[in-house]
Amino acid sequence: MSKSSVTRIINIYEKWACVTNPYKGISGRRKLFSRNDMYILQNLIRDKVNRYLNELVSEMENLTGKRASIATLWRSLHYLEITRKKLQKKAYEKSEIIRAHYLGIIGEHYTPNQLIFIDESTKDERSLSRLYGYSPRNIRACKKVVFVQGKRYTILPALTLDGFVAVDVFEGACDKNKFVKFVLDQVIPVMNPYSGNNSVIIIDNVRIHYDDDLISPLEGLGCHVIFLPPYSPDYNPIETAFSIINHVLNVIMILWMLVMIQYILY
Structure with a gap:
């Protein structure tokens, strides 16, 4: 780590009592889905757990107006810690x-x-x-x-x-x-x-x-x-x-x- 980086971190800590600026925006590429969109995605999975990725892409476009690629949708699921698992089937007649x-x-x-x-x-x-x-x-x-x-x-x-x-x-x-x-x-x-x-x-x-x-x-x-x-x-x-x-x-x-x-x- 360079001397300038150490100096910058010390200055931020003295000002904000943490090593990152809490008011600085998120760096990197802007995400396609907002936080509300992610809630919608969670509800789609909760409503029907066996949807295909292309079906989720279409549903998200209908509900949010945003067209995502399958790779983007997969990364969103990964961010939500939602993974693909072997489906456990339960009898519909079970009450x-x-x-x-x-x-x-x-x-x-x-x-x-x-x-x-x-x-x-x-x-x-x-x-x-x-x-x-x-x-x-x-x-x-x-x-x-x-x-x-x-x-x-x-x-x-x-x-x-x-x-x-x-x-x-x-x-x-x-x-x-x-x-x-x-x-x-x-x-x-x-x-x-x-x-x-x-x-x-x-x-x-x-x-x-x-x-x-x-x-x-x-x-x-x-x-x-x-x-x-x-x-x-x-x-x-x-x-x-x-x-x-x-x-x-x-x-x-x-x-x-x-x-x-x-x-x-x-």
Whole structure:
């Protein structure tokens, strides 16, 4: 830094108590969009998150009368810290009101030790395929994987505050008869009349679960049957258990491969 620059900074600091002149205008090329225009751009993104850049250019021209290039619009989004991400799709039928009502009922009328959650998960040879990998810049990360489905297995567990109290694993998909049989044969024996432990069964809001052969025996025992809100698997803690199981299976596969490599080499 030159002596004149240091002198200029000292003079500015002595005058304004900061190292830049607070009343000096912004240097550089004048921006096309004003602050109000940037608010309009934010609202456009908030209103519809999956617009293309050329669509945003047209919308901004209609609303502000200013025609920007795609590069200028992209820089404006970057300035607003708005980035392009993989779109997370949510079911239109998902109702936050119904979900809030469900949480209110569970929180007001039941305790954790009363709840027993049931859900099924299906896996095949493709389930352990990893979605991400590493490669040099500008080179795709490729790996040969199994495309054929092969044998499919279903795990059907019941989860309580103490862990899994019942589980069934079978080949193929889960249908109504298999689900009802699992509940009658393995879950009901560990349940109690309300308001004892394991007295409230919570299951997904799907067609195969709405069956008198399932609900009548549970209600006859004095248990409560509650269905999750539509499209709300995140309210079932068994989904977290499935994620942990999947992670463990991945680790076991890695260890098995290392053992096989050592066996072949040595």
